[in-house]
Amino acid sequence: MLDFKCSDRMKTLKPSTIREMLKYTSDPTVISLAGGNPSADLFPAKELHEAAKDVLENSAAVALQYGITEGYPPLIKLIRERHKTKYGIDTPGDEILITHGGQQVIDLATKCLVNEGDTVISENPSFIGALNTFRSFRANIVGIPMDYEGMRIDLLEKALKTEKNVKLIYTIPTFQNPMGVTMSGERRKRLYELAVQYNIPVIEDSPYFELSYSGPPVTPIKAMDTTGHIIYAGSFSKVISPGIRLGYAIAPAELIAKMTVAKQGEDVCTNQFFMVAIAKYLEKYSLDEHIQECISAYRKKRDYMLECIDKYFDKRVAHTEPGGGLFIWCDLPEGCSGTELWKFALERKVACVPGATFDVKADPSNRGFRLNFSLPTMEEIDNGCRIMGECLKEFLNKKD
Ligand SMILES: Cc1ncc(COP(=O)(O)O)c(C=O)c1O
Known part of the structure; x- marks a missing residue:
């Protein structure tokens, strides 16, 4: 053995x-x-069945082939339009990378930004998948306590003053896993200001963002980002299906280019069949x-x-x-x-x-x-x- x-x-x-x-x-x-x-x-199994059938009948040569690492361009376009019209996130250039779920965004961003021994600041408690990613890159994870309004920004500021080699801040500001809480507008603004002041990128992990039961969704932190400090991790897992494994990063083009190279060493490209099928689904049916x-x-x-x-x-x-x-x-x-x-x-x-x-x-x-x-x-x-x-x-x- x-x-x-x-x-x-x-x-x-x-x-x-x-x-x-x-x-x-x-x-x-x-x-x-x-x-x-x-x-x-x-x-939406019936609709996905229709979309998949259409893909295999009419677009098999594209859907069953390798694709470009950035993702299937028509799906990138749909994600771009949706985020601009609904959430005010503007991505005029190459700011989107389609991934195997939001989890891969966390992995690729950490791979690109964090060296062994560097510090990652995370809400505490937080999503175990992200914590395990930070652990796998041998980061020093500093937890910032949460209350029922999200991450304690006063304690984040304290940590930013004292911690060495902070390379990344990780937050799930909307309907957090595990706590279900949402960071208040005031705290979002302050978090962004601190990220700019200390020049530290932030992963805004948002797989639950659109599942809002008590009024319209809040504004993503990414929508106020004029400096490129926010790496937005989006996902279709909770609003279509987790089995399709589709998520995306929205970040400055220079970082997306690095994450694209990092992704080539992991899986070459995201599942091309599902990218084409989901593009068809989004064109034909109303995701909203x-x-x-x-x-x-x-x-x-x-x-x-x-x-x-x-x-x-x-x-x-x-x-x-x-x-x-x-x-x-x-x-x-x-x-x-x-x-x-x-x-x-x-x-x-x-x-x-x-x-x-x-x-x-x-x-x-x-x-x-x-x-x-x-x-x-x-x-x-x-x-x-x-x-x-x-x-x-x-x-x-x-x-x-
Ligand atoms: C906060 C958070 N981020 C990311 C993920 C990963 O989701 P995906 O299926 O998009 O990789 C999950 C899944 O449960 C999650 O709760």
Whole structure:
């Protein structure tokens, strides 16, 4: 047997608790509030079937061939138009790179900007996929605490004054994963000012941006960017399907050129078939109408989960009230660990994700836990929250 020696870069990576949890959630008696996927009921399968058929009948020579690394030009054009008209993000030149999901934008930007030992500043808690990317590049990750208005910008400013070799700031300002919170307009403005003042690029990771349930979407930070400091990571995963693996970076052309070279060493080009099929889909159907369907389905589930939390959870447990996205975050009282609660709840057949999973230092004493409302049915939301409420009561009483 090969006695392989793992690279140093892989030693620091944390296995995803979420993947580990699939072991438990495949048990049909466990109610899972732990997932993070969009609901399969909302995939536009019929429309994608039509688009795929059209592609294979009429554009097979292009769709089944290698494509240019930047991405399929008609899809780039559609992304450009959508972002200009809807969100005020202007990309007149070569500022767009199509990728295999938003995850690859994070990977390529980090590869281009961060050397081993450099500092990446991230919200804490944050998306584990991004944290693992920073770990794989052997970055020093500095976590900035979040509150229910997003990243604490006062603490970001403090960190920028004291930390050495900061090469990147990572934020999910809209409907954050895992907390579901949205950075206020004032904080967005201040974050951008600080990025310019300290001359540090920012990844604005925004896969949930268009899933807005309580009014029109906020303005992306990228829309105020006149200096090229913001690297926008967009994705079709949550509004069309994650299986198609399509995302995109919007950044200054010089950085996009570097990320394009970096991408050539990873996968040559993004899946050409799906780029052509999604371009057809976007030309023929209304993505906005489809997003509205997703919004009404998810809004109902969000509202119901919030109702159930209010009905069943101990009032000592704080929770966010997300304006969009897929997640609600709960905070246990001081001195209680989300990891302990997670184990306790799993034994009683309800699954959440412990806050430690998203913690920059993977700290098991993190008081938070994440709940997802896109995957469970209404009945599962009710039963899951009821059982979780009983667990919380027992768990907190034991701590008293
Ligand atoms: C905050 C955040 N960023 C990026 C991603 C990756 O998404 P994609 O499927 O576009 O790679 C996810 C997926 O869950 C996410 O939650």
